[in-house]
Every structure is written in structure tokens, then in C-alpha cells.
Amino acid sequence: MKHNFGAGPCILPQEVFKDAAAAVLDFNGLSILEVSHRSADFVKVMEEARENVKKALNVPEGYTVLFLQGGASLGFLISAYNFAGKNKKAGYVNTGTWSTKAVKEGKNAGLEVIEIASSEDKGFNYIPELNDIPEDLDFIHYTSNNTIAGTQFKSIPETNIPLICDMSSDIFSQPIDVSKFDLIYAGAQKNLGPAGSTLYIVKDSVLGKSTLDIPTYLDLQVHAKKDSMFNTPPVFSVYVANLNLKYMIKNGGVDAIAKRNEEKAELLYNEIDNNPNFEGTTEVKDRSLMNVTFRLTDDSKKERFDQLWNDGNIVGLKGHRSVGGYRASMYNALEIESVKALVEIMKAL
Structure with a gap:
């Protein structure tokens, strides 16, 4: 037996591995690797996966759950495009490599980016305090857990400004109050399932409100209207994520x-x-x-x-x-x- 302390892709419960392996050979007569994403069998999987996310995290009414692609790296840009407001000004908390990349993509989206807090002065070995936050920000973005630096937010920042969080490496690891966020996104490959899918939990009231011209694929409203099926979804990744969600819920959540x-x-x-x-x-x-x-x-x-x-x-x-x-x-x-x-x-x- 090997003890896997790797930073990603994640390990999964053995029961999930076994069920996933069986589906590669037989998923209602086909392999899960070849089944049509438009088939009734897989549409049911996608619907189940989205509902199980809501169940596992107690997602309140008024939020849409999506399984997309591109990892958090695309999420950096998607979040900036979709939450650009009239001021085109965003606040970022810089706590390491991934939030630094998010800052870059905010700028690439054409926003004025303000680092409202940073721990770069000490090599990102702590979580900075959020003080004197400008009131004219369209949104605040932070990374909840920093895989490289080894730091983690212990509480959700208190703010009246729309709040976005990259939870790629600690989602499902502890309870969260989803209602405090306007957008949560997370690559699947830490705690959810195989690399390939990216989870988005977005407040419905913000969809379609961006002041930027968003490329079609980066528009969350487009994906919400298509139930995560605007293009071919990462079928196997979503299938295994759903297996893992069911396992989590069955074993105490x-x-x-x-x-x-x-x-x-x-x-x-x-x-x-x-x-x-x-x-x-x-x-x-x-x-x-x-x-x-x-x-x-x-x-x-x-x-x-x-x-x-x-x-x-x-x-x-x-x-x-x-x-x-x-x-x-x-x-x-x-x-x-x-x-x-x-x-x-x-x-x-």
C-alpha cells in the first residue's frame, strides 16, 4: 500500500475507484468513456451530480451549480468577466501562486485590479488582514486554501461587496456558508474527482449582469441555460465526481x-x-x-x-x-x- 500525499490529482475512496473502474467496462451496456453526453443515462448523472453538490454543501435557493472545464486557471478569467460591474474595478487578496495568477487574469479581462491585501512580504506564509477595503469595487476575489504556501482562510471575509472564492483545494473539506458568496469555483482534482471538470456555484441574480462583452464560452449565463451542456462535458470526470459525492453524503457528509x-x-x-x-x-x-x-x-x-x-x-x-x-x-x-x-x-x- 502506498501512502499518497501528492498535491493533486487527488486520491479517492477505494469504493469510488472500484465503481468507476466497473463503469469503464459497463455503464448500461456501454463504457462510460463512450456514452453520449446527450443520452438519458448521462443526463441523469449530470443532474444527480449538480443536486448532490447542493445537498453536500447545503446550497440555498437562488444558486446554479455547473460542471465546466478549464480548471481554476480558466476560472480566474471567467470570474473576472462575469462579475465586471460599472466601475470595472476589482479587489484581490494575494496569498500565493494561484491568487497571483488570478490577479493577472483580472487585468487581462480589462479590469482595474487592486490588491486589497497581500502576504507576499513574508513569502506568503500567512493570511493577511483585510482592512480599508474600497467601496467602489465590483467584487472581491480570494483563494481559500493555498496549496503551495500551506495557508488557509479560517473564516469568510465579511463584506457587502460581491464575494468570489477559488476553493479548488479545500472545497468539501469543511462546511461553508454558500450564501455569503456570489461565486465559488473549484477544480475537481483535489477533493471532488478526477481532473477534467471544474465546479461552479453561482448566484442566479448576477448572471448576465456583466458590463463586458464576454466571449461565449466564458459566459456563465450561457452554461446555466444549457445545464452544463453547452459543449460536450467531461463525462468521466463528472461521473466519478458524482460517485464521490454520493459516497461523501452516505458516510456522514x-x-x-x-x-x-x-x-x-x-x-x-x-x-x-x-x-x-x-x-x-x-x-x-x-x-x-x-x-x-x-x-x-x-x-x-x-x-x-x-x-x-x-x-x-x-x-x-x-x-x-x-x-x-x-x-x-x-x-x-x-x-x-x-x-x-x-x-x-x-x-x-
Whole structure:
């Protein structure tokens, strides 16, 4: 058994893997890889997946759920285009690599972009305070969890300005109040399913209100009117996401997942804090439950530690190439036994 701490694509429950594998061979007489996205069988899957998102996150009335493509990287641009208002001015919270990319796409959409808060001054190792927010912003955009830096927002920013969040790496990991957001988007490949689909949860009242001329494919209203079927959807990714959503709901939902995630994080952070060979790389109050970043206090032990965790069937522990060190990504499906295995190896160093 390998213990997968990779930052993405995510691991999924074994039951989901088995059901997905079976559907590759037989999905009502065809392979799920060849079934028409217009067939009644798949239309039912798409409808179920969208409803299961609403059920899992308690999405209130007045929101549309979409499964599109392009990952969060396209979402950076889609969000800017669809939420441009009369001022064509947007506020971004810059907490790392992905929010930096979002800032760039906001500018590419022709908006005046204001970084209303940033943690770049300390290498993105903390979540900045949001103070003195301009009142003439069309929207505020932030990234809830920063996979590379290992930080995470612990509360939703309080604002009367339309709020957009890229939740690619922590959606479904804990309960959220969807009503506080005008748009949530998330690549599937961390906690939802295979890479290929991107989840959007958008407030209906904002659709079609942009002051920009939006390219057709980037217009969320177009996709909402077509029930995520404007073009051929990522059939297999949506199918597996739906399997995973059903598994989550059946096994206690997001509340139960959040409890397990907290237990896993506490176990690993306790070892980092109490083992003199290691130190965390982020502010304690802003530590991510999904991506635990740490480093050795003595680099001369690197070869030994790398040998230990490789021999221990652990994969994906290297930190992002831009920051180095180590990163243990602990998405929903990672079992606590894998965290225990890593902790034992850390104790053995």
C-alpha cells in the first residue's frame, strides 16, 4: 500500500475507484468513456451530480451549480468577466501562486485590479488582514486554501461587496456558508474527482449582469441555460465526481469529513512542533488542514529522511519546486493510517 500525499490529482475512496473502474467496462451496456453526453443515462448523472453538490454543501435557493472545464486557471478569467460591474474595478487578496495568477487574469479581462491585501512580504506564509477595503469595487476575489504556501482562510471575509472564492483545494473539506458568496469555483482534482471538470456555484441574480462583452464560452449565463451542456462535458470526470459525492453524503457528509481532516492535521502538526528535526513554514494560526508544509531543521539529514519516507511507501511528499521543503497534502480520502505512517517515519529520523 502506498501512502499518497501528492498535491493533486487527488486520491479517492477505494469504493469510488472500484465503481468507476466497473463503469469503464459497463455503464448500461456501454463504457462510460463512450456514452453520449446527450443520452438519458448521462443526463441523469449530470443532474444527480449538480443536486448532490447542493445537498453536500447545503446550497440555498437562488444558486446554479455547473460542471465546466478549464480548471481554476480558466476560472480566474471567467470570474473576472462575469462579475465586471460599472466601475470595472476589482479587489484581490494575494496569498500565493494561484491568487497571483488570478490577479493577472483580472487585468487581462480589462479590469482595474487592486490588491486589497497581500502576504507576499513574508513569502506568503500567512493570511493577511483585510482592512480599508474600497467601496467602489465590483467584487472581491480570494483563494481559500493555498496549496503551495500551506495557508488557509479560517473564516469568510465579511463584506457587502460581491464575494468570489477559488476553493479548488479545500472545497468539501469543511462546511461553508454558500450564501455569503456570489461565486465559488473549484477544480475537481483535489477533493471532488478526477481532473477534467471544474465546479461552479453561482448566484442566479448576477448572471448576465456583466458590463463586458464576454466571449461565449466564458459566459456563465450561457452554461446555466444549457445545464452544463453547452459543449460536450467531461463525462468521466463528472461521473466519478458524482460517485464521490454520493459516497461523501452516505458516510456522514461534510461534517464528518471535517472532523477527520482536523484529526489528521492535528496529528501531523503535533509531530512537526514537537520533533526537533522539523519546523513548520507558516504562521500557526493560518495553517492549512489540506496542505501541511514543513522543512528539516538540519539539511544534512535530508538524504536520510528522503530514504526513510521512500522506503515507507510514501509518495508525493516533496514541497513545490518553487519553495522546496516538504508538503503533505491530506485531502479528504487520505486515511489517518497514512498520516500515522508518516509520523512514525518522522519519529525514526
